[in-house]
Amino acid sequence: MIARLALALALAAALPALAEAGSFCHDRSTVLGYRHCRRFGAWSHPVAMWWDFGATVLHYDPQMIDATASAVHGGDVTQYRVIADPSDHRGVTALGARMASHLALPGGWLYIGAQMDLAPELAGPRLVADVTARGTSTTLDSASSGYVMSNEMLVGARVAIGGVVASTELAPGVRFAQYATSDLPDRVTAPVQTWFVLELHQKLELWLGPHTSVGVELGVDLLHTDAVEGGVTFGVHLEPFGGIR
Amino acid sequence: MTVAWCVALAACYVPHIPAEPTGTRVELGCVALGVAFRGDDVARGPIVVYRFVNRCDHRAVIDLASVRVLARDTAGREVALAAYDPDRELRALPLPARLDGVEAIEYRGLERADIASLCVDVGGIAAGAPRAARWICDGAPR
Numbered sequence: 001m002i003a004r005l006a007l008a009l010a011l012a013a014a015l016p017a018l019a020e021a022g023s024f025c026h027d028r029s030t031v032l033g034y035r036h037c038r039r040f041g042a043w044s045h046p047v048a049m050w051w052d053f054g055a056t057v058l059h060y061d062p063q064m065i066d067a068t069a070s071a072v073h074g075g076d077v078t079q080y081r082v083i084a085d086p087s088d089h090r091g092v093t094a095l096g097a098r099m100a101s102h103l104a105l106p107g108g109w110l111y112i113g114a115q116m117d118l119a120p121e122l123a124g125p126r127l128v129a130d131v132t133a134r135g136t137s138t139t140l141d142s143a144s145s146g147y148v149m150s151n152e153m154l155v156g157a158r159v160a161i162g163g164v165v166a167s168t169e170l171a172p173g174v175r176f177a178q179y180a181t182s183d184l185p186d187r188v189t190a191p192v193q194t195w196f197v198l199e200l201h202q203k204l205e206l207w208l209g210p211h212t213s214v215g216v217e218l219g220v221d222l223l224h225t226d227a228v229e230g231g232v233t234f235g236v237h238l239e240p241f242g243g244i245r
Numbered sequence: 246m247t248v249a250w251c252v253a254l255a256a257c258y259v260p261h262i263p264a265e266p267t268g269t270r271v272e273l274g275c276v277a278l279g280v281a282f283r284g285d286d287v288a289r290g291p292i293v294v295y296r297f298v299n300r301c302d303h304r305a306v307i308d309l310a311s312v313r314v315l316a317r318d319t320a321g322r323e324v325a326l327a328a329y330d331p332d333r334e335l336r337a338l339p340l341p342a343r344l345d346g347v348e349a350i351e352y353r354g355l356e357r358a359d360i361a362s363l364c365v366d367v368g369g370i371a372a373g374a375p376r377a378a379r380w381i382c383d384g385a386p387r
Binding site: 029031040042043044046108239240241243244 | 285286287288292302303304307328329330331332334335336338339340341342343344345346347348349350351
């Protein structure tokens with residue numbers, strides 16, 4: 001988390017130079033051959049920024065469920081390890097909202113960004129709670145009322161093909177899941193788990209107008225290939241056609 | 246964290262608003278071009294400033310290397326001038342849809358003080374448009 005914040009701040013300090021080269025570089029003349037800050041043809045590769053808003057669906061294998069709940073009983077902390085019932089092979093499926101912000105680097109085809117998904121769980125397997133302190137286990141009701149949240153950085157490349165933009169993104173990040181169960185005592189915190197993801201996204205965007213687009217995206221977690229995700233988004237672009245058409 | 250990212254990225258962004266071309270206006274297919282002549286404290290030769298806007302929803306190729314420049318000196322002789330491009334950057338490049346650009350180029354071959362008039366043929370700037378000579382002339386640029 002701290003590393004990501006540091007990276008965000010570093011980018012915040014560095015990107016103005018990319019967005020407007022003159023910020024740190026001052027030429028005596030704007031004439032070609034006499035200037036050094038801005039190369040000829042900078043207008044051909046504008047810096048572009050856009051946002052996506054939409055719906056997302058996240059799905060992952062029940063074997064990835066490895067959450068922890070804890071309770072304090074008179075000063076003693078009891079850990080509950082919560083996993084999927086081995087006999088229940090239903091994956092976790094969550095449907096929710098997505099927000100993403102992108103910044104194309106000079107050159108136009110390479111971009112960076114950030115994406116957040118927040119999705120209530122629609123379906124999931126029965127859960128089993130191992131009460132570590134007691135050496136017992138309890139089968140819980142289905143994990144179908146929790147939520148999954150993803151925070152990812154994006155590094156992508158895009159290309160315009162007619163009226164469509166095709167993109168490939170690498171998205172390292174963190175996913176957080178909370179599973180709501182009714183079988184654990186009220187004083188026990190809801191089981192939660194956090195894990196790293198490294199997703200590969202494939203995306204297609206269709207222009208609705210110079211500043212708007214609609215996109216579909218599919219992705220797979222390269223670290224847990226049973227985890228897939230998808231999204232349908234509405235894009236708002238500051239530069240006409242994202243500066244790429 | 247994503248919100249922080251969005252704020253950081255937005256704070257870095259310098260929005261670009263296409264400007265209308267200034268100077269003598271020429272329409273070349275998708276490209277609206279403005280041409281202005283001026284001098285400069287640093288450059289020795291006359292300077293031509295090109296401002297261009299792509300009005301189409303697709304890319305337009307801007308070829309500033311195609312511009313022909315003719316100067317007439319005070320004795321009435323016609324001299325072809327060449328763009329000053331020491332780093333050999335001048336070339337045709339695509340201008341994305343509905344965006345604009347500006348370039349200022351010095352032309353050498355005659356001292357500015359000796360130029361009585363200057364003409365540029367911009368007919369080839371919009372590479373996708375039909376090629377026809379489009380001369381724009383000015384008095385002595387200072």
